[in-house]
Amino acid sequence: xxxxxxxxxxxxxxxxxxxxxxxxxxxxxxxxxxxxxxxxxxxxxxxxxxxxxxxxxxxxxxxxxxxxxxxxxxxxxxxxxxxxxxxxxxxxxxxxxxxxxxxxxxxxxxxxxxxxxxxxxxxxxxxxxxxxxxxxxxxxxxxxxxxxxxxxxxxxxxxxxxxxxxxxxxxxxxxxxxxxxxxxxxxxxxxxxxxxxxxxxxxxxxxxxxxxxxxxxxxxxxxxxxxxxxxxxxxxxxxxxxxxxxxxxxxxxxxxxxxxxxxxxxxxxxxxxxxxxxxxxxxxxxxxxxxxxxxxxxxxxxxxxxxxxxxxxxxxxxxxxxxxxxxxxxxxxxxxxxxxxxxxxxxxxxxxxxxxxxxxxxxxxxxxxxxxxxxxxxxxxxxxxxxxxxxxxxxxxxxxxxxxxxxxxxxxxxxxxxxxxxxxxxxxxxxxxxxxxxxxxxxxxxxxxxxxxxxxxxxxxxxxxxxxxxxxxxxxxxxxxxxxxxxxxxxxxxxxxxxxxxxxxxxxxxxxxxxxxxxxxxxxxxxxxxxxxxxxxxxxxxxxxxxxxxxxxxxxxxxxxxxxxxxxx
RNA sequence: CGGGGCAUGGCGCAGUCUGGUAGCGCACCUGCUUUGGGAGCAGGGUGUCGGGGGUUCGAAUCCCUCUGCCCCGACCA
Numbered sequence: 135x136x137x138x139x140x141x142x143x144x145x146x147x148x149x150x151x152x153x154x155x156x157x158x159x160x161x162x163x164x165x166x167x168x169x170x171x172x173x174x175x176x177x178x179x180x181x182x183x184x185x186x187x188x189x190x191x192x193x194x195x196x197x198x199x200x201x202x203x204x205x206x207x208x209x210x211x212x213x214x215x216x217x218x219x220x221x222x223x224x225x226x227x228x229x230x231x232x233x234x235x236x237x238x239x240x241x242x243x244x245x246x247x248x249x250x251x252x253x254x255x256x257x258x259x260x261x262x263x264x265x266x267x268x269x270x271x272x273x274x275x276x277x278x279x280x281x282x283x284x285x286x287x288x289x290x291x292x293x294x295x296x297x298x299x300x301x302x303x304x305x306x307x308x309x310x311x312x313x314x315x316x317x318x319x320x321x322x323x324x325x326x327x328x329x330x331x332x333x334x335x336x337x338x339x340x341x342x343x344x345x346x347x348x349x350x351x352x353x354x355x356x357x358x359x360x361x362x363x364x365x366x367x368x369x370x371x372x373x374x375x376x377x378x379x380x381x382x383x384x385x386x387x388x389x390x391x392x393x394x395x396x397x398x399x400x401x402x403x404x405x406x407x408x409x410x411x412x413x414x415x416x417x418x419x420x421x422x423x424x425x426x427x428x429x430x431x432x433x434x435x436x437x438x439x440x441x442x443x444x445x446x447x448x449x450x451x452x453x454x455x456x457x458x459x460x461x462x463x464x465x466x467x468x469x470x471x472x473x474x475x476x477x478x479x480x481x482x483x484x485x486x487x488x489x490x491x492x493x494x495x496x497x498x499x500x501x502x503x504x505x506x507x508x509x510x511x512x513x514x515x516x517x518x519x520x521x522x523x524x525x526x527x528x529x530x531x532x533x534x535x536x537x538x539x540x541x542x543x544x545x546x547x548x549x550x551x552x553x554x555x556x557x558x559x560x561x562x563x564x565x566x567x568x569x570x571x572x573x574x575x576x577x578x579x580x581x582x583x584x585x586x587x588x589x590x591x592x593x594x595x596x597x598x599x600x601x602x603x604x605x606x607x608x609x610x611x612x613x614x615x616x617x618x619x620x621x622x623x624x625x626x627x628x629x630x631x632x633x634x635x636x637x638x639x640x641x642x643x644x645x646x647x648x649x650x651x652x653x654x655x656x657x658x659x660x661x662x663x664x665x666x667x668x669x670x671x672x673x674x675x676x677x678x679x680x681x682x683x684x685x686x687x688x689x690x691x692x693x694x695x696x697x698x699x700x701x702x703x
Numbered sequence: 704c705g706g707g708g709c710a711u712g713g714c715g716c717a718g719u720c721u722g723g724u725a726g727c728g729c730a731c732c733u734g735c736u737u738u739g740g741g742a743g744c745a746g747g748g749u750g751u752c753g754g755g756g757g758u759u760c761g762a763a764u765c766c767c768u769c770u771g772c773c774c775c776g777a778c779c780a
Contacts, residue, residue, distance in 0.1 A: 147715065171771085397780075433778060451779070594740095613738060616738080650739095
């Protein structure tokens with residue numbers, strides 16, 4: 135390929151609305167352009183990279199025994215009503231009607247479609263196990279799309295759905311997919327970690343996420359310093375102190391706390407650590423409001439709270455009116471003493487003594503509060519997120535470290551969640567009707583592109599891992615319009631290297647060398663050849679490695695064999 | 704969904720307060736010079752000033768309205 139035939143849409147200025155490096159570089163390198171919030175066009179350069187990612191995923195899925203299909207991006211509402219997700223999925227589901235006023239959605243995922251498809255095709259256990267995948271554009275109407283294609287609304291996803299006759303079969307495919315995912319990310323040159331996760335709206339029991347560790351990641355990940363436990367923070371179980379709470383020493387005292395709204399305000403005014411106060415969160419429950427108690431320095435884990443019997447899902451906070459009517463005070467002064475609604479306390483709260491809480495009287499708090507003596511001890515539960523430095527729930531020796539990750543893959547054991555509600559069954563070896571056991575396995579293909587850049591770049595631009603690079607190598611001629619010799623050598627090299635199987639980009643724009651160097655660096659081509667009079671006089675061309683920056687002269691006669699080693703063909 | 708902000712050439716912005724018929728930088732086009740890390744000189748304007756409505760002799764500018772986009776928050780006790 136020659137740059138004169140190729141849309142090299144590089145820009146010098148960093149776009150003002152791009153916050154993270156991959157977004158900035160994808161714009162600057164001319165890979166993508168925004169069409170609307172969270173919706174992007176892929177330019178030739180970006181598409182080349184996207185296709186590379188796609189083909190690695192496709193090859194490994196095929197190798198695992200999965201079969202490729204392609205399902206519609208537009209799905210009828212009836213399917214989603216059947217599975218119950220038309221109501222459950224919420225505003226992220228992009229809904230619309232056709233001219234006949236029939237309701238549809240743009241598919242954010244394809245469990246319903248594949249289940250419908252396969253309940254008709256799979257009649258017998260002899261057809262199992264089976265695993266079907268597609269690489270398809272999806273749409274999720276994110277609250278706040280950001281970071282370019284990292285959290286776009288439209289994105290390219292590989293999704294696979296497995297079917298088998300029993301849980302053992304489901305788990306077997308799950309394991310195969312687990313290994314396949316490792317293989318895919320390794321081949322793509324991405325350093326990923328498999329982390330145990332909550333299964334979210336997709337449903338099911340057992341699930342792992344695959345994360346690229348990066349500071350710009352949106353998901354907090356907990357890693358154990360001792361064992362190989364790795365989990366999404368939201369999925370880490372926490373445990374309270376054992377035994378009875380310590381005895382309090384201080385008397386129950388009411389203190390005036392004017393104008394305080396937060397735990398930090400209260401503790402700042404009383405000169406106490408946030409961990410010695412408890413916050414009382416009033417949420418909406420099945421039979422009216424429920425109070426959740428957390429230590430002041432802990433955060434509520436919504437997923438855990440939603441699993442409580444009394445709490446409504448999705449979790450919502452009670453409005454101020456309700457809070458006033460049950461506590462007789464504003465949100466900043468609510469406390470568990472004398473509350474007539476059900477109370478659930480995080481385990482950590484129960485091991486506090488002499489703690490601080492709201493007095494249920496505007497602008498007053500209580501100090502020196504103790505369980506048993508001042509109020510009955512409420513029911514304990516796991517309601518919060520772990521924090522850095524806590525004990526690992528697995529080995530109970532190591533301490534948890536919290537880092538950030540970009541979720542690039544997610545695998546689920548769905549069980550019979552969809553097959554049951556949508557009646558996907560087949561006959562087993564005894565001729566009896568059996569519900570299918572399903573798994574589902576996603577990879578964010580377009581997100582992989584952004585994640586790779588987050589993990590591999592420098593001040594000059596992108597540094598592609600070889601399997602994702604849009605071109606294997608570039609040729610930068612110096613004075614191609616001036617020097618016949620340079621032009622001849624470039625033409626000859628272009629032919630020979632192409633014939634030898636290299637995918638190369640020849641910069642024939644006759645730009646100044648600095649411009650060409652800067653562009654080739656920016657778009658991240660792993661290997662570069664410079665052809666100029668200077669080195670040709672010595673019978674050489676100059677080779678430079680994008681990642682290491684090391685360069686060397688290679689005699690033209692040895693070029694192909696030398697490049698095969700360097701490029702890794 | 705709540706709060707804040709922005710919308711003027713391909714991109715980034717000034718002009719808006721105080722109405723007078725659109726400008727700067729980059730990019731782009733033409734020519735000459737230059738050619739090993741984002742060149743210099745000269746010439747060129749490629750624009751329904753986000754849409755609609757209103758006020759006015761006259762609107763990018765004032766008023767009303769709609770739309771799009773960005774940032775922060777939505778875990779607050």
